[in-house]
Amino acid sequence: MITIHHLNCGTMCPFGGRFIDGFSRGLTAKLVCHCLLIETKAGLVLIDTGFGLQDIRNAHHRLGRIFLKLIGIQLQEEQTALRQIEKLGFKRQDVRHIILTHLDFDHAGGITDFPEAQVHVLGSELEAARHPHNFLARQRYRSQQWSSEKNWVTYALDGEKWFGFESVRDLKSLPPEILLVPLAGHTRGHTGVAVRAEDGWLLHAGDAYFFRGEMDPEKYHCTLGLRLFQRIMEVDRKVRLENQERLRQLNRDHHQEVQIFSAHDAIELEKFRP
Numbered sequence: 001m002i003t004i005h006h007l008n009c010g011t012m013c014p015f016g017g018r019f020i021d022g023f024s025r026g027l028t029a030k031l032v033c034h035c036l037l038i039e040t041k042a043g044l045v046l047i048d049t050g051f052g053l054q055d056i057r058n059a060h061h062r063l064g065r066i067f068l069k070l071i072g073i074q075l076q077e078e079q080t081a082l083r084q085i086e087k088l089g090f091k092r093q094d095v096r097h098i099i100l101t102h103l104d105f106d107h108a109g110g111i112t113d114f115p116e117a118q119v120h121v122l123g124s125e126l127e128a129a130r131h132p133h134n135f136l137a138r139q140r141y142r143s144q145q146w147s148s149e150k151n152w153v154t155y156a157l158d159g160e161k162w163f164g165f166e167s168v169r170d171l172k173s174l175p176p177e178i179l180l181v182p183l184a185g186h187t188r189g190h191t192g193v194a195v196r197a198e199d200g201w202l203l204h205a206g207d208a209y210f211f212r213g214e215m216d217p218e219k220y221h222c223t224l225g226l227r228l229f230q231r232i233m234e235v236d237r238k239v240r241l242e243n244q245e246r247l248r249q250l251n252r253d254h255h256q257e258v259q260i261f262s263a264h265d266a267i268e269l270e271k272f273r274p
Contacts, residue, residue, distance in 0.1 A: 001198055002177055003039040005088065006272040008032040009050020009081045010106060012264075013072035020225035021266060022211065028072060029225070031264040033106055035081060036204060037088075038195060040175050043096030046117070047193050047204055048263065049081050049110025052145070056080065062144050063105055073106075082113040092116075097174060101206025101263065102190045103129040105142040111149055119146075120171050122182065123154035125189025128235075140187075140233070157182055162194065163250055163258060183208040183247075185240025186233060194258075201258040207233075209244050212265050217252030 010033035014020055020029030033050035055062045056075045063073060077083055082092055095114040100121045101107060111119060129141040159169030159180070168181050177196035184190050186207040193204045210230055213221035222230075234240050251260055261268040 002175070002195070004195060004197055004202070005037040005039075006269060007035045007037055007050075007081060007084050008079060008266075008269060009035045009048070009084070009110065010079055011074040011076065012106070013074060014070065014225075015072070016225045019223055022213070022223050023267065030266050031071070032266045032269050034204070034261060034263050034265070034269045036193075036195065036202075037081070037085060038178070040177075042174055044085070044090060044094045045097045045099065045174065045178065046081055046085075046095055046110070046114070047099045047195070048101055048107045048206070049098060049113070050106065051075075051080060052110035052113045053077065053080055053082060054112055055105075055109040055145070062109065062142060064139055064142065066139055067105065080113065081110045097171075099171065099178070099180075099193050100125070101193060101204065102187045103146065104140050104187065104207070105145060107206070107263065109142075109145050111146045116151075118151045118153050118173070119149055120153045120155070120174075120180075122180070122189035122191050123156055124184075125187060125191070126152060126154055128188040136233070155180060163254055165246065165250075168194070183243045185236050185238075185243050186230070188235055200256070203247075203250075203258055203260045205247060205260055205262050207263055208240070208247060209262050210264055211262075212268050214244060215248055215251045215260055217248050220248070 012031040013028040017024040036047040038045040056077050095117045098117045098119045132138040157167045159167045162168035170176050179194040181192035181194050183192045195202045210226040211222040
């Protein structure tokens, strides 16, 4: 069986307190970069990378001044995936595969820390990142983080059904316990990643939603700040909202079989950590 580690690979503290995260008592909120490290027979697999060493050391160039200040990125080297992996007793070369929910800068910054790893992503996401079509796209996709990458493994939108979701597929050179679950809307090629654990499935939903209350099948709720942020960052509102509703239905009908979590909710992350 595979072994799964839940990591926080980056903390962000935007102004807004509980109007952002729903729990902070001060003026700033706490958001995380919830990544997964999976021990498999094919080597270590990292799902999203959060911020990398070069982001910490050269933040203005790699991350840009706008988002660096706007979302209060905390530049902590010990939170990078590489440093956490080393603390677990592994080496950077042990990371053989990286799977990205999407290429936003807070998900892809650690790519350069693992130059030997294959990087798996939907082809439509890589195309969107390589050809940003407006100012926001040029800010969210930081080519400095991944332009030198050579080991891309891209996927088209095809596959099988999985708990009502379409075009779900396995990944090349990886075990069948790991699947891509397309969840477009936040970006053009945004995808979730499903992992089969001993007690059922985990679904890393990336930025398909931001706040735990959005998965409440009976009483949807989200903080004002995160509702606004999602609208600003979305590329297709209709598709984004449709996918959120499908995730709520999945949570309602199959919560005993599938545990869903997003990339940035600190409360969700704590539920999975010892």
